[in-house]
Amino acid sequence: MTKSRFNPWTWLWVTVATLYFFVPLWGTFDFSLRMKRGAITFLAYQKVFADPKFLQSFRYSATMGVITVIVSIMLFVPTTYWIHLKLPRLRPVVELLTLLPFIIPVIVLVFGLIRTFSRPPFRMTQTEFTTDILITAGYVILSMPFMFRAVDVGMRAIDVRTLTEAAQSLGAGWLRVLLSVILPNLRVAILSGSLITFATVVGELILADFLVRPALGPYMVVVGGGKAYEPAALGILSFGLTWICLGIIQLVSRGDVRLQPIGR
């Protein structure tokens, strides 16, 4: 293992990958700093932050992101737990179901939502609040592959069934088992699922656009259509946000030794 670190091929590929990844990023970043001719400034960023619509749409998207994360956790943790415990044969089916958002285009989903829920008896697109409920449901579906997978992998890393039975034989009921035994051991899995879900919601365009909600995605499109430097700055900002999310996942999963698989 230690020897392969000095393998020149490894270094070559690392370099190529790094260039592939960072050159466009650097290009965008560099461009975003050149709003003022002949100078390096953060003017584009200032303009972005100065636009009240940016903050508005960011706040909206972030709020929806948090709500989606909470709903997803409440939906997928117990469901996945139940499948692992009682219906392991159903797991492949559910796995396939959760992949549907990858297969069915978002545009189809949004038309389906609108056609079904905007007419009686639902009429959910008539008020902002009910539209937000509808859009949250859509976000939950879109982030389903990430959330389910994260929780599923987390559950496979611990022996859910035996841990549950151990807790039960000590007198614990279902809720107790879920809250004191299963959830704490899924912290990293749930966190990574949550952050990816959050990032998905914040970057989502089509749902918000068609349901006419003031989200970050449509805002970025509008800005991108009419301006040159601000979109680059926005791109870098949203990239930074994603990186912070990933960084948090890394930090937490590495820092907490207790969440490592059971040792010998």
Added chain:
Amino acid sequence: MAFLEISGITKHFGQGAGAAVDDFSLSVERGEFISFLGPSGCGKTTTLRVVAGFEQANAGSVHINGAEVSSVPANRRNVGMVFQAYALFPNMTVAENVGFGLRVAGQPAALMQARVAEMLELIRLPDYGRRYPHQLSGGQQQRVALARALAVQPQLLLLDEPLSALDAKIRIELRSEIRRIQQELKLTTIYVTHDQEEALSLSDRIVVMNLGRIEQVGTPFEIYNYPRTAFTASFVGHLNLLPVQVTDAATGACTFEGTALASSQPAPNKQAGSARLAIRPEELVLGGAGANRLSGRVLSVNFLGNVVRVRVRVGAVELSVDMFNERKLVLPAVDAQVVLSFPAHACWLMD
């Protein structure tokens, strides 16, 4: 009624599947140490899980301390369980693991701490309370799992192959530890294993199982020396089998390749014809003056430490002979012609 009364438990997994457990009945007295012994897939775990409440039987009933528990969920049965995979909660320290059951029961913190300390003392890991499971060896983890199960003072302790993930030395050490603790607490215990040595050395009584059914229930001495079925005889300990012709079913007389042999019990099916004569390797003596004598040729001599196992070809069969080692023992040479003898009471006829 006995403390634990298992009556007629039958369990099928799905339609068409054979019975994993078939009409299993057993009475266990308070404080008894019972082992379920049998080959893989014979239904030991399933039976245990029915008693624990993790599995619903298709038929039969379980009474613990006089109460029928079929409709009582696992977490209200007060039955402790120790798993092969330890199943410690990885997010909790050793002390938190041991105290979990007490916390669930809503015990005050002071009482809980005292009890945890007492339990850690019992398993001889008093200074390990603040460690996490992954910082312990397998043997230590299993001790903690035992302490965790005992902390809530269960009325019944169930162990499902608790030692099979450990290596030989720790296994022997820990099994005497389990026995010591069980005796100290006078705890009614069921211990599942497929290791006959474990079952023989630990148990008050052994339940030998095969294909979901009970083959025999008895003390280790009875199981080993008076096996009632061919399965028990060959599963527990090594057994030599001679194909013989029964000449007198009533007295158990028979012949093996022309040599007349005497056994002390009548033939099991009460009639003459082909049967098998069973003898334990340690009952055979090289030379000696037993009533039954066979001559053969030494194939191999295996020195196993306290025992020397000699393989001898007698006619068409190979027999194993165990001799206790001693410093003056003269080992037979390979290819030497030897005479084996054994007394009539040492062998028995089987179908």
